[in-house]
Amino acid sequence: MPHPTNLHTKPVLIIGAGIAGLALAQALKEIGVPFLVFERDTAANSRLQGWALTIHFGLPELLSLLPPAVSAHIDSTQVNPALAYDRSDSILINLADCGVKWRLPPGSGTRKRVSRDRFRKLLMDGLTDNILWGKTFVDFTAPRDSETVTAVFSDGSSYEGLLLVGVDGATSKVRSLLYSLESFPPTPIPITFLGTSLHVTGPQIRPVLDLDPVLFQGCHPQSATWMWFSVMDSPSTNGTASLPYDEQVWRVQLCLSWPSPGDEEIPGTDAERVQMMRRKSLDFEPRLKAIFHEALPDDHGPVLRIELADWCLPSQRNMEQGGRVTLAGGAAHTMVMYRGEGFNHAIVDDYKLVAAIKRIYDPTLSERDLARAREQAIDEYEFEVSARGSSAVAMCREACFDVHQWEKLDENSAVRKKRVL
Numbered sequence: 186m187p188h189p190t191n192l193h194t195k196p197v198l199i200i201g202a203g204i205a206g207l208a209l210a211q212a213l214k215e216i217g218v219p220f221l222v223f224e225r226d227t228a229a230n231s232r233l234q235g236w237a238l239t240i241h242f243g244l245p246e247l248l249s250l251l252p253p254a255v256s257a258h259i260d261s262t263q264v265n266p267a268l269a270y271d272r273s274d275s276i277l278i279n280l281a282d283c284g285v286k287w288r289l290p291p292g293s294g295t296r297k298r299v300s301r302d303r304f305r306k307l308l309m310d311g312l313t314d315n316i317l318w319g320k321t322f323v324d325f326t327a328p329r330d331s332e333t334v335t336a337v338f339s340d341g342s343s344y345e346g347l348l349l350v351g352v353d354g355a356t357s358k359v360r361s362l363l364y365s366l367e368s369f370p371p372t373p374i375p376i377t378f379l380g381t382s383l384h385v386t387g388p389q390i391r392p393v394l395d396l397d398p399v400l401f402q403g404c405h406p407q408s409a410t411w412m413w414f415s416v417m418d419s420p421s422t423n424g425t426a427s428l429p430y431d432e433q434v435w436r437v438q439l440c441l442s443w444p445s446p447g448d449e450e451i452p453g454t455d456a457e458r459v460q461m462m463r464r465k466s467l468d469f470e471p472r473l474k475a476i477f478h479e480a481l482p483d484d485h486g487p488v489l490r491i492e493l494a495d496w497c498l499p500s501q502r503n504m505e506q507g508g509r510v511t512l513a514g515g516a517a518h519t520m521v522m523y524r525g526e527g528f529n530h531a532i533v534d535d536y537k538l539v540a541a542i543k544r545i546y547d548p549t550l551s552e553r554d555l556a557r558a559r560e561q562a563i564d565e566y567e568f569e570v571s572a573r574g575s576s577a578v579a580m581c582r583e584a585c586f587d588v589h590q591w592e593k594l595d596e597n598s599a600v601r602k603k604r605v606l
């Protein structure tokens with residue numbers, strides 16, 4: 186019977202309780218590896234991010250990682266919980282006249298379209314004792330004369346572990362300690378992005394739902410503005426189905442983006458951003474224009490601005506800590522959302538990282554062999570993430586530029602290309 190070393194009682198320190206960090210935590214719980222999750226938000230619901238996500242190529246890996254008691258409830262987090270799988274088409278329209286440029290069927294793969302907030306809440310299931318809220322990670326130490334790593338937080342507390350995983354998103358602090366911003370800066374994308382979610386009634390939304398009942402995107406050939414529309418919840422899921430049609434409610438996600446002229450100022454208030462969305466949609470086809478000019482109230486908020494930039498774990502990786510510190514999810518590869526695959530890549534990261542962690546927590550390893558096994562396992566993990574992530578980041582950037590150029594939107598566009606790896 187193998188005896189695990191004392192080091193194997195040290196936890197994996199997961200920095201960030203986003204969906205990638207929580208999925209990793211659930212997977213570690215399932216295989217019995219000790220872990221702690223540290224989140225800078227003070228509570229689970231302190232900053233809801235109301236967009237919907239399509240889980241497609243990462244779905245098999247996700248289902249294999251999660252404990253059955255959690256995966257059994259994924260459907261309840263879907264935008265339409267009544268569907269086992271999302272079967273919506275992928276549609277791109279001309280925003281000037283609503284002409285359909287392409288309508289692609291969902292293909293043979295299975296997909297689920299989930300509400301990010303509901304899905305994240307599900308991923309917290311059973312982790313109450315493992316998630317520490319209000320913990321802003323600021324630093325780590327990994328002394329040469331020790332085999333552990335210590336995470337340091339802004340409140341002065343610190344925690345020792347065997348591995349530290351930065352899953353702290355697009356502006357990762359863990360990443361900035363491994364790869365300085367001066368030497369490895371994110372690449373800014375010169376596109377301005379505003380997004381919001383909105384409650385609308387049946388009569389307000391019916392003309393748009395006739396274009397597609399679930400989601401569509403479009404480009405305006407002259408202004409180069411891109412629009413994203415997706416249903417977040419509908420009368421059948423929010424309890425308004427029994428009301429008269431005029432009172433039934435849909436919640437929809439609306440995003441606009443456009444090439445940024447260098448001198449364009451992005452206003453700071455929600456009211457000014459609503460006005461900006463209206464200006465950008467002035468020349469949209471009347472049904473689309475009406476969403477911004479009639480359904481969107483003057484005092485609506487929040488209207489979020491996302492500053493688009495991308496980054497990927499470089500091929501020349503920093504292994505100075507001997508594999509004690511690594512990255513996953515948006516922290517390892519920040520990609521713009523125009524191909525809708527950032528989280529799917531995060532799932533694949535988690536899947537590969539769990540395989541590496543199993544090697545590190547192998548109870549037959551002696552204390553002497555553990556450090557070497559960890560360095561090798563994390564090196565191989567990061568090699569794969571860097572190769573896969575860099576091609577995905579590049580493809581998403583290309584898709585981002587394509588969706589703002591009508592003439593680029595054809596069957597060869599990066600928006601439609603299959604995943605490379």
Ligand SMILES: Cc1cc2nc3c(=O)[nH]c(=O)nc-3n(C[C@H](O)[C@H](O)[C@H](O)COP(=O)(O)OP(=O)(O)OC[C@H]3O[C@@H](n4cnc5c(N)ncnc54)[C@H](O)[C@@H]3O)c2cc1C
Nearest residue numbers: 201203204205225239322353354514515525526527528529
């Ligand atoms: C509008 C939109 C639509 C999208 N659609 C899709 C889609 O359809 N399919 C898809 O695959 N992807 C999609 N994505 C991308 C997807 O949302 C991201 O890839 C995913 O959310 C990344 O998850 P994450 O856990 O790595 O990062 P995050 O969700 O950003 O989580 C990071 C967490 O770390 C915490 N944190 C940050 N800094 C610290 C610190 N110093 N200390 C402690 N905690 C910290 C944050 O508070 C946060 O909770 C979309 C993105 C957007 C914006």
